[in-house]
Amino acid sequence: MYNVMLVDDDFPVLELLSEAIDWERLGLRLVGAHENGLNAWEQAQRQMPDILITDIGMPRMDGLELIARIRERKANVRMAILSCHSEFQYAQQAMRLNVQDYLLKDALNPAELERLLAQFKSSLDQERQSSWQQSQMQQLVQGTKELQIEKWVRNLIQQPLLSPEQMKHEAQALGLLREGEACLPAVGFIENYRQAKLRFQSDQTLRFAVLNVIEEVLQSAPVQGLKVGYDVKETFLLFTYKPSLKTNIYDQAAQSLKAVQAALNSALKLQMSFIMEESSASLEQLKQRLASLKDSAHQRFYLKEGSVVKRQAPVKRSGDLFSYYDQASGDFREVLLSKQPEAIDAVVEQWAGVVQSDEFAPEAVKDWVLKLLLDLRLKLQSLQLLRPGLSAETLHKEIVNIDSLAQLKLWLAEHMKALVTLAGKGAGTTVRSEVMEACQYVSLHLDRRISLEEVAESLHLNPSYFSRLFKKETGESFIEYVTRMKMERAKELLDQTGHSVGRICEELGYDNQSYFIKIFKAHTGVTPAEYRG
Template identity: 55%
Template sequence: MYKVMLVDDDYPVLELLSEAIPWNSLGLRLEGAYENGLAALEAAERSMPDIVITDIGMPKIDGLELVRRLKERKPDLRAAILSCHSEFQYAQQAMKLQVQDYIVKDTLDPDDLQQVLIRFSDSLEQERRLNVERHRLRQMADRSREAMKEKWIQSAVQMPLLQAGGWKEELEAFGLPTDGRTVLPVVGFIDDYRSAKRRFLSDDTLRFAVSNVIEEVVRESSAEAVLFPYSGKEWVVLHSFRPTLTVNGYDVVRQLLERIQSALRRTLKLSMSFVIGEMSGAPEQLKQGLVRLLAGTGQRFYMERGEIAAFRHAAGASGDLFAFYDQASECFRECIMKRDASQAKAKAEEWTRFLRMSGYASETVKDWSLKLLLDIRLKHYSLYSFRASYSAESLNKEVSEIGSLYELRDWLTEHLLSAVSAEETRVRTQRKEVLDACQYVSANLDQRIGLEEVAEYLHLNASYFSRLFKKERGETFIEYVIRTKMERAKELLDQTAHPVAKICEMLGYDNQSYFIKLFKGCTGVTPNDYRNRGA
């Protein structure tokens, strides 16, 4: 609904118009009726109207002055003058203020005013639709230009440089002066990318929002720089400088990057880090610098949130990180078994400090962490029933999106705390006999497991144990055994190259056809189809 304001020092007129006009049926809302211009102006500071109907001659502020001040704040305001004055000079002043209608009170008919309001409402709606369409077209143009820039920078980095002159012309076309200048490249990347993507729902929305903010900062700073989106979480900024002894290009770029960081925090609640490359005087140098920057994930992995750093080669640690694997695995499993959340957080922080000091390659660290969680999941039986997303495939996807050590620490801590919570729930809600049975299954996945033998192990009557297990777990004991073994089979298919026959044997089945039938019953596909699903 469009908001309407009535202003007249003649109260009976206000009362008449307030009651005689069917506001709601016209798609309008009477925001207020005021007896002088000052009161109306003060009310407009709280809620600006779309339409104002005002008298001219009023105390404190007259109608023409009120319209003038309101139009300073809202140029598209629709205004009609309602007055006893019919002299030409008043109408002339109203025309200068672009008042859309001038109604003389002596001949006022509420139906006439209603027609004016309908015309105002229709024109506002038409203008709104035009603005929406202009905004849509502008967004399409902006996205098209962003796509062109993204395609160009990816080609510039990934394809051979055949024509240096053509490169310079293309950069000029994007608005970056290159003649007689050096160019300083920068790579920026979103911190906590997984969290940011969840909040913005898609890569495309996130990329477009970030690009818009950075572009605006670059324009406002009058920097001779151009932004190129490179991927969903990486952006390239090229800043050109004319060689001079009085200007330090690195300081200028750092100031620009700090302004970008501030704008992103303020408008999108996002953090961004940057790596600054080296000054390049020729296209060949610039290409080499960009390749090094974008390949420098090792340096980025160990940077802090919001850090701005000069590019450096990451040497990488010597030695085998997996030599510490058993120690870390036992440490985390102990925290889960003791249901100690604070200890789990402390241990995650402790191992993170170790990894930072050691400086192992980022992919090695991520593989090591992923294997830790998967191993905990396999060995700690309570996690088989812990949330559906906690699978090898989902964990592998999550860890692939992690770009820094602090993100990896938060990710690892999140899963450890969830495991502690699952263990607490398991212990609190299940009978000891059922917990012991699950523990027995977890420890004997390579054996044939039957209801009778487990009941005997627990010193229980088989029939009683069967009913108890079904009541506590919501599935029969045999269903639980099969499901647990099939989960293990999926892990072995994902993480090893063992043939199906070997996996069948490792899970205590001596009939491969029966194993395949069970696997398909649980997953909907055969073991071979499951293993080859991404091929």
């Protein structure tokens, strides 16, 4: 499938082309429909199109500038201009930018555009086949080397060093610890892994995307480095260099890691934090320092998102987190009973500050938070303010995969806000427990597409039955409910953040910004920009 982007400040034209073209039949995917060049450029930096259909005269950034910028990033994008302008100079300038076609809106027939798109796809197929054949051997060699490095690092960390000479010979063959060289290891952690996995749909896709971006950055890094995809959450980077008084390897490595962070944020909208170890001049030192990085869970838990720091040994604390339990439980119970979800964040932040100040053991913190959440659920149920919902086992599976205090804060706030929403409905109403669980599911997954089928499956119900049940119990269809919740969340983000409309659109799981704007206006009577004022 090839990605197509439409850009035109005439919304009816966007809507017509979006709906009139059978994208899937053509083997294409419409990834964006934007009403100005700047919004299209912002998306293109994250997700470069294969085919661009754009108007010329638009606010904020015109079509010719958009074409020039995209062409700099990806030379083989197929492009066509769709415009009311018939003047020769526009076509002339478009030809200089290597635009493949120039279409006039006044005479445009969607069937004509379909024929052009089919031609674009055919040429892309030929190009892809040719480049695929040329790169197969190169990828095979590179992939084999990467697997060898991963296997070697795993053996070094996990196995006793029984054959140091053989391991050293293998290291040198892989480009590590050669004569006169040292190695500085670092480990990177994906922030907010739960949401990242949902966006990329699988660990394999996420891991592949992250390693590709890191590889591209390392090719132009100030110091030579190797990437090792230890697992989907953790990536090792091994920087090799020749020690000298003129070389500050920590500064150079930190510079490279910050470049990786910037590239991941720009290309994939992911954040990664890094911990660096001391340099290693021998195999024994490298084994010890890789193991130390692998066991740096405590430092990683309290690491500020987006950090690049040196490894520090954890300091043993004598405090007892559970001595605060009654006070914390009272604070959360009060805000839940007040039914004010906007107050949740402040209470979560307050108690996260207590945890941060004493740096309690991460596992103890997660046990404390899980007990807090489960006890509050039971309390609300005993007051007949809440029906039974997610099981303790489900919550435990979620929290065990949380690796940082920042992620734990988000997780706790999400569940607490869901409790406030459900408690507001009350257990004394006639709403069925399955419907209340579906509402909670929606509250926790507003950042992505939510289908009726997946929610029905999570409740072990037939989709048709669940659809009828939801409508009967709530008075609105499931899709209407999801849309209403997303629009309410959109209003919160517009009120409380400075995020662009495009970013809010993505954070709520919408691919098409124009469609998002249309739905928002239908819900509120104004566009997002007008709502923000």
